[in-house]
Amino acid sequence: MLKSVGDLVNIVKTIHPKRIAVVFAHDEFVIDAVHEAAKLGVIKPILIGDQQMINSIIREKGCQGSPDIIHCIDPEEATKIAMDLVNKGDVDIVMKGLIDTKILLKGVVNKDYGIRLYPLLSHVGLVSIPGHPRVLFASDGAMNIQPSVEEKRLIIENAVLLAHSLGYSMPKVGLVSSVEKVNPKIQSTVDAGEIVQYYQANPPKDFLIDGPFAIDNLVSLESVKHKGIQSPVAGECDILIFPNLDGGNIFYKTTVFLANGISAGIIIGAKVPIVLTSRADSSQAKLYSILLAVVNQDGLLIAGH
Numbered sequence: 001m002l003k004s005v006g007d008l009v010n011i012v013k014t015i016h017p018k019r020i021a022v023v024f025a026h027d028e029f030v031i032d033a034v035h036e037a038a039k040l041g042v043i044k045p046i047l048i049g050d051q052q053m054i055n056s057i058i059r060e061k062g063c064q065g066s067p068d069i070i071h072c073i074d075p076e077e078a079t080k081i082a083m084d085l086v087n088k089g090d091v092d093i094v095m096k097g098l099i100d101t102k103i104l105l106k107g108v109v110n111k112d113y114g115i116r117l118y119p120l121l122s123h124v125g126l127v128s129i130p131g132h133p134r135v136l137f138a139s140d141g142a143m144n145i146q147p148s149v150e151e152k153r154l155i156i157e158n159a160v161l162l163a164h165s166l167g168y169s170m171p172k173v174g175l176v177s178s179v180e181k182v183n184p185k186i187q188s189t190v191d192a193g194e195i196v197q198y199y200q201a202n203p204p205k206d207f208l209i210d211g212p213f214a215i216d217n218l219v220s221l222e223s224v225k226h227k228g229i230q231s232p233v234a235g236e237c238d239i240l241i242f243p244n245l246d247g248g249n250i251f252y253k254t255t256v257f258l259a260n261g262i263s264a265g266i267i268i269g270a271k272v273p274i275v276l277t278s279r280a281d282s283s284q285a286k287l288y289s290i291l292l293a294v295v296n297q298d299g300l301l302i303a304g305h
Helices: 005-014 028-039 051-061 075-087 101-108 149-165 187-201 215-219 221-227 245-257 283-303
Strands: 018-023 043-049 068-071 093-096 122-128 136-139 172-177 208-214 239-241 262-268
Touching (some): 005 283, 028 043, 028 051, 043 051, 043 075, 093 283, 136 149, 208 215, 215 221, 245 262
Parallel strands (some): 018 043, 043 068
Antiparallel strands (some): 122 262
16 A cells, blocks of 8 residues: 555566657656656656657756657657557557647547547546545546546546556545535535445445545544544545546645645556646656556556456
């Protein structure tokens, strides 16, 4: 179990290097993160994009080594190159560079050459917050805007898959709302009640789930004791499932920008992990996201997924 997102640095030291294709790599912050990950010996990068700009950034920053570079200045074609590399088994991870997210994801789900593996793609963010004893998984704050109950179940199962690849044998999943009881006027509680009923009828063997809960009931044992809540998930939650993109995104960014949280995040549901970070993310967050993808892909390969 991770105690901090920073633990990823130690975990990757035991992992065989993974090949990463960076789509439109001509971005200094992306190259910074890729260079740091390469120095750790955990990735072998293939940089797709404007070769002249990439070489200029590498020289300017004094990056060592000679990464493979594929010259391509068309975003759709650069995306297809990355998809083809995945489908040929030549890369283990895809990373978004200076390219519109919609263009990259359109390529990921393309019926002819895309790499979607599971029914739904979803984003899972990891945050460690000073003073909190465990890393929190948060989903979905970047992909699915207003997921249905069925889509939320897929989001849950994607997040659980990531947790398993990180060594969590029985992660605790909490369904986040503003209250801990089903209220017909609050749709997130109604959805949570339906999801819990589904898993009560179809008990999962590899995770625990409960909800709805206000977030304090999921992360604070004191709050749980004060309210007299009885649940194996309450107060010790690993995976927070938010009712919509707004909730997940606000939580994720609040923990980072107001609570000094350390973060990482990847897209789950494709043949390989997809590192899809925001321009606002720090170089550290980009680096940790790469490391998270490395650990995730290694865990999936070991498990035979």
